[in-house]
Amino acid sequence: MRLEPRLKKKKDGEEINKRSINMVSVCFYFQVHQPMRLRKYSVFDIGNNTDYFDDNKNKEIIKKVANKCYLPTNKLLLSLIKKHKGEFKVSFSISGVALDQFQKYAPEVIYSFKELANTGCVEFLNETYYHSLSYLFDKDEFKEQVMLHKQKIKDLFGQEAKAFRNTELIYNNELANFVQGLGYQTILAEGADHILGWRSPNFVYTPKTADKMKLLLKNYRLSDDVAFRFSNKGWVEHPLTVEKYNRWVSATNGNGYVVNLFMDYETFGEHQWEDTGIFKFLEYLPGEILRNPDNNFVTVSEAAEKYPPVAEMDIHHFMSWADIERDLSAWLGNSLQNTAASELYKIGKLVKQTGDSKLIDNWRRLTTSDHFYYMCIKWFSDGDVHKYFNPYDTPYEGFITFMNVLNDMVIRVRDIQKKKANAQVANAYSQSAGKPGSFANSFISEHPSAELINMNLDVNPIVKK
Amino acid sequence: MKVLMLGWELPPFFAGGVGMVCYHLTRALCQQAVEVTYVMPFGPRMIRSDYMKILVADNLFPRMRFQLKEVSTFLGAYQTPEGYDEHFKNYLSGLSPTERARALYGPNVFQEAYLFAQKVKRIALEEEFDVIHAHDHWTFPAAIAAKDATGKPLVVHVHITEFDKSGGLSVNQRVYDMEREGMHKADLIIVVSNFIKHRLINNYGVPEWKIRVVHNAAEPMDPNIQHDASKIKENDKIVLFIGRITLQKGPDYFVEAARKVLEKDPNVKFIMAGTGDMLPRMIERVAELGIADKFIFPGFVSREEVAKLNKIADVFVMPSVSEPFGIVPLEAMWQETPAIISKQSGVSEVLNNVLKVDFWDVNDIASKILALFYYRNLHNEIKQHGAVEVRTMTWDKPATQCIDVYHELLRMKRGG
Numbered sequence: 001m002r003l004e005p006r007l008k009k010k011k012d013g014e015e016i017n018k019r020s021i022n023m024v025s026v027c028f029y030f031q032v033h034q035p036m037r038l039r040k041y042s043v044f045d046i047g048n049n050t051d052y053f054d055d056n057k058n059k060e061i062i063k064k065v066a067n068k069c070y071l072p073t074n075k076l077l078l079s080l081i082k083k084h085k086g087e088f089k090v091s092f093s094i095s096g097v098a099l100d101q102f103q104k105y106a107p108e109v110i111y112s113f114k115e116l117a118n119t120g121c122v123e124f125l126n127e128t129y130y131h132s133l134s135y136l137f138d139k140d141e142f143k144e145q146v147m148l149h150k151q152k153i154k155d156l157f158g159q160e161a162k163a164f165r166n167t168e169l170i171y172n173n174e175l176a177n178f179v180q181g182l183g184y185q186t187i188l189a190e191g192a193d194h195i196l197g198w199r200s201p202n203f204v205y206t207p208k209t210a211d212k213m214k215l216l217l218k219n220y221r222l223s224d225d226v227a228f229r230f231s232n233k234g235w236v237e238h239p240l241t242v243e244k245y246n247r248w249v250s251a252t253n254g255n256g257y258v259v260n261l262f263m264d265y266e267t268f269g270e271h272q273w274e275d276t277g278i279f280k281f282l283e284y285l286p287g288e289i290l291r292n293p294d295n296n297f298v299t300v301s302e303a304a305e306k307y308p309p310v311a312e313m314d315i316h317h318f319m320s321w322a323d324i325e326r327d328l329s330a331w332l333g334n335s336l337q338n339t340a341a342s343e344l345y346k347i348g349k350l351v352k353q354t355g356d357s358k359l360i361d362n363w364r365r366l367t368t369s370d371h372f373y374y375m376c377i378k379w380f381s382d383g384d385v386h387k388y389f390n391p392y393d394t395p396y397e398g399f400i401t402f403m404n405v406l407n408d409m410v411i412r413v414r415d416i417q418k419k420k421a422n423a424q425v426a427n428a429y430s431q432s433a434g435k436p437g438s439f440a441n442s443f444i445s446e447h448p449s450a451e452l453i454n455m456n457l458d459v460n461p462i463v464k465k
Numbered sequence: 466m467k468v469l470m471l472g473w474e475l476p477p478f479f480a481g482g483v484g485m486v487c488y489h490l491t492r493a494l495c496q497q498a499v500e501v502t503y504v505m506p507f508g509p510r511m512i513r514s515d516y517m518k519i520l521v522a523d524n525l526f527p528r529m530r531f532q533l534k535e536v537s538t539f540l541g542a543y544q545t546p547e548g549y550d551e552h553f554k555n556y557l558s559g560l561s562p563t564e565r566a567r568a569l570y571g572p573n574v575f576q577e578a579y580l581f582a583q584k585v586k587r588i589a590l591e592e593e594f595d596v597i598h599a600h601d602h603w604t605f606p607a608a609i610a611a612k613d614a615t616g617k618p619l620v621v622h623v624h625i626t627e628f629d630k631s632g633g634l635s636v637n638q639r640v641y642d643m644e645r646e647g648m649h650k651a652d653l654i655i656v657v658s659n660f661i662k663h664r665l666i667n668n669y670g671v672p673e674w675k676i677r678v679v680h681n682a683a684e685p686m687d688p689n690i691q692h693d694a695s696k697i698k699e700n701d702k703i704v705l706f707i708g709r710i711t712l713q714k715g716p717d718y719f720v721e722a723a724r725k726v727l728e729k730d731p732n733v734k735f736i737m738a739g740t741g742d743m744l745p746r747m748i749e750r751v752a753e754l755g756i757a758d759k760f761i762f763p764g765f766v767s768r769e770e771v772a773k774l775n776k777i778a779d780v781f782v783m784p785s786v787s788e789p790f791g792i793v794p795l796e797a798m799w800q801e802t803p804a805i806i807s808k809q810s811g812v813s814e815v816l817n818n819v820l821k822v823d824f825w826d827v828n829d830i831a832s833k834i835l836a837l838f839y840y841r842n843l844h845n846e847i848k849q850h851g852a853v854e855v856r857t858m859t860w861d862k863p864a865t866q867c868i869d870v871y872h873e874l875l876r877m878k879r880g881g
Binding site for chain 2: 336393394
């Protein structure tokens with residue numbers, strides 16, 4: 001049983017007209033992502049060591065989170081889908097770097113996602129393979145990463161994704177338009193107050209610049225009640241029961257059709273530990289919501305197909321689902337982050353020109369947004385949400401490690417270019433025997449490698465004050 | 466709230482940072498309407514005059530109740546028993562017969578402490594106060610005497626322990642006993658870091674409930690100090706170490722890191738300021754490594770020189786093996802010099818805008834020095850944010866925490 005036939009069956013639009021005034025659709029989308037963390041990589045490793053990633057630590061984390069979250073939650077979802085005979089549905093977006101690591105360190109996680117895929121009640125979205133900020137820096141690279149992810153999802157779960165979510169729900173008009181151009185029909189974004197104003201996130205919208213697309217907005221209050229506040233004893237609503245939560249969800253009636261509950265999958269068992277009761281909550285929630293026969297669960301694409309857009313959404317500035325600011329400042333909020341990102345994308349084309357697939361993959365793993373998140377210093381003042389996820393003692397160490405690795409890549413690019421150039425020179429020399437001017441020129445213009453290393457390694461004395 | 470405070474030192478005469486801490490803490494306490502009677506032993510006249518000058522500065526703070534009671538001694542807080550005997554002999558030989566007689570009060574450092582205790586006992590009976598607050602283990606016998614005489618509650622303030630000074634290698638049993646007795650007779654203990662807290666729990670058998678962590682703040686400095694554009698600055702970057710050149714401060718790790726840095730970048734000069742028993746060994750070592758021309762050993766430096774050195778330095782390094790708190794990186798931050806500090810330090814518990822290393826990881830220290838040279842943005846960010854951070858570390862915060870401890874002491878006393 002696959003997702004697509006199911007969607008087509010419900011596409012008749014009849015349901016919308018017959019829709020009870022008390023009806024509400026619940027749309028769960030869970031984000032699954034694990035970065036490939038860098039190992040301790042010093043200045044002295046530059047030029048001497050191409051082993052960048054901390055395999056032990058990554059393995060340890062994947063196994064830990066698999067046992068605390070992915071495996072038990074997948075098992076629970078599978079049983080809920082069976083129990084509710086197809087009435088319970090969810091959507092996932094799983095980054096390519098996470099999938100790669102599952103395949104390597106915890107293949108049972110892949111297997112359990114396949115089991116979910118086979119129920120026909122689970123939709124898999126597309127995103128950038130490397131969970132990157134590439135749209136902001138290099139649209140060709142963005143497209144390539146999306147296509148890589150599309151293929152990966154198809155290979156693993158047999159689904160041709162029709163819905164897209166960008167890294168950390170980073171979104172604006174132009175991005176929606178670009179993604180429409182890639183053939184997607186639905187896109188997700190944060191239901192931030194500053195873009196919604198008086199409007200509700202519980203409707204389907206259409207991006208102003210992409211009229212063939214549907215836009216689903218996260219209901220951040222209800223989502224964060226589970227993702228962030230569930231175990232907070234200082235919260236007035238603690239403890240959160242399924243009855244109470246169902247009342248809030250149902251209170252949407254009359255002000256929307258679909259409640260979009262978007263959250264990190266690691267909410268279950270990792271961010272909210274098992275002893276908080278989060279699994280019990282998830283176990284009983286679908287039954288409670290479905291007690292009202294007019295309520296139902298939908299996947300992302302079902303929600304988009306089921307309901308017509310009520311309005312255009314015009315969003316010029318980039319927004320995201322991160323922090324209070326809901327902007328890009330968690331990844332690109334200080335000069336270290338901006339430097340690291342721009343230096344990284346600057347060499348992208350040259351890296352790809354080498355044709356060295358390992359080098360290209362290494363470079364792409366550096367595009368993962370987490371590396372920039374680790375360099376964020378705004379949390380110094382407001383608590384330690386960032387700190388919890390940060391493998392470094394300070395954000396500055398995150399920057400140093402990243403730049404050291406990047407500089408080693410620059411050297412690798414340069415060495416490959418030199419090798420190629422030497423071959424070319426030798427070739428040209430044998431052909432043009434005795435006329436050195438011609439090939440010398442081509443060498444300089446086609447191989448700007450000499451500038452590359454200086455670009456990153458500023459070896460001049462620091463001028464102070 | 467009235468506090469009888471006992472200390473061995475107060476600026477401008479001080480051997481380490483504890484005198485400075487006492488000075489700033491008492492000032493901030495007085496600003497929060499706490500009346501402090503500061504009792505300290507006393508020595509050569511030079512100190513007296515310097516010291517009295519500070520008391521005059523007291524007038525600048527009208528609400529400040531700051532009294533000085535002097536007791537004769539010339540003991541500095543960081544003197545070892547062995548060093549004391551030497552010092553004592555020299556001192557006696559240069560004195561007039563009456564001065565000598567006066568100095569003969571205490572033939573060794575421990576007797577000084579107990580002599581001080583007797584005098585403090587008498588002072589305590591005359592003075593009016595609510596709690597006793599004692600800094601440094603040399604005042605602990607006096608603090609206990611004052612407590613026994615008056616029944617007033619006692620908090621001892623631990624800035625450093627014998628284990629930290631000796632690097633754990635040669636713990637003086639009598640010093641250890643004095644520290645331990647003070648900690649156990651005290652009603653509560655203030656420590657300057659979690660680092661010290663664990664030391665007390667593990668090495669002194671102190672129960673955790675008795676300990677309150679009060680991190681030090683930063684001493685205000687003039688960030689605009691004038692400095693000469695030194696010739697050493699012309700072609701080279703400067704890496705700076707300031708501190709006593711003793712095992713505790715990890716000078717040997719600084720030298721080994723320097724060697725690694727120089728392998729990558731020869732245009733660097735290393736300044737190692739301070740004196741101590743390891744200085745000759747360090748000079749030998751840089752000669753052995755063939756990097757003597759890259760090193761400058763200016764010896765002991767005054768506070769003003771510290772500021773100037775920080776001003777011209779590109780990177781400051783504190784590779785301490787064991788550092789209960791450690792104020793030197795704060796001085797670097799005042800002068801906008803990025804600091805690399807040992808994770809084995811109390812100050813690393815509170816600082817954000819620094820780079821942190823394990824003191825033994827010479828490779829990491831060298832790598833971070835070079836990273837600060839290579840990545841200009843990194844240097845700038847740490848410099849700017851560090852300068853802001855150090856300005857927010859004001860003394861009213863630790864003073865408030867001390868006042869909380871005083872109130873707790875009084876509640877404990879009422880309750881018991």
